Amino acid sequence: MVAHLGDRPPTYAAEPIALPAADPAGLAALTPDTVLEGAQYGGYTLRAASVRGDSARFRGEARQDFLLTARFGTGPDALVLVVLAGGDRAAPGAAEAAAEVCRSVAGAVGRSHERLSQDVRDGRREALRSGLQRLTDRGYGQLRARAAELGLPEDGYTAGLRGLLLPVDPGCRTRVCFGAGAGGLFRLRDGQWRDLEEPAPAPAPATASAPAGFRFRFRASVARPGDTLLLCSGGLADPMREEEPLSVELAARWADAPPPGLAAFLADTQLRLKGYADDRTAAAVWEA
Secondary structure, three states: OOOOEOOOOOOOOOOOOOOOOOOHHHHHHOOOOEEEEEEEEOOEEEEEEEEOOHHHHHHOOOOOOEEEEEEEOOHHHOEEEEEEEEOOOOOOOHHHHHHHHHHHHHHHHHHOHHHHHHHHHHOOHHHHHHHHHHHHHHHHHHHHHHHHHHOOOHHHOOOEEEEEEEEOOOOOOEEEEEEEOOOEEEEEEOOEEEEOOOOOOOOOOEOOOOOOOOEOEEEEEEOOOOOEEEEEOHHHHHHHHHOHHHHHHHHHHHOOOOOOOHHHHHHHHOOOEOOOOOOEEEEEEEEO
16 A cells, blocks of 8 residues: 655644544534545446545644535436535635535536536537536625625635536536636546646636636536546645646556545545645546
């Protein structure tokens, strides 16, 4: 088993040390250390995980990232949604902001899932782009209003968001990703990773209700057999971009191999590197 990547071990222990403090009157708000989810539809397998970072595990702090997976509708018209978010662990209300923006976006997608599903299957990319940007703006607008209620600056109550739409219809291989703020989208194809959020020649449209620097991101593409798509919060996106040993190790584990089980996927997303102790949240899709 790989204990860590790189020449030096991480600062913190690999397993949880301290539990977050609990309020007897607020036990419903407790956040588990780890969340796992999975599904298989048509030609793809989904794995998703959200894990408390090494620093939070050592200090007894709650996980700030949030992960939500849902299926809207039934039969081939159904739509699978994954949304994840992560904020600045030092900011007050980071966990609440991440949960709020995920639930807001998920609720909007759920209410519009029939139209969105049809747009995905018909390949209406501009309709999807404009519609998803509107609902993303609405989610960040709610965060802005809540920040004002709490007396916080806009960037003090927010979170980077990434969303993924997956049709249940086995005849549709279109995968739609969107979001704003910190996070990442990567594709493993033929053993090589590509960062699908590399700077584009033209600037991405701004997300009007989000803090400065948050750009709306959108990508709709047709998956090829053998592809693996990885959507993640900043806690995993940063080392994927900055530490080659991590991307190399994940490519070796995931290329030309069947999708991992939930436990194996959790272990893969927890590959440790010194200097990267934030929460990690990720969703990956393996194409048959």
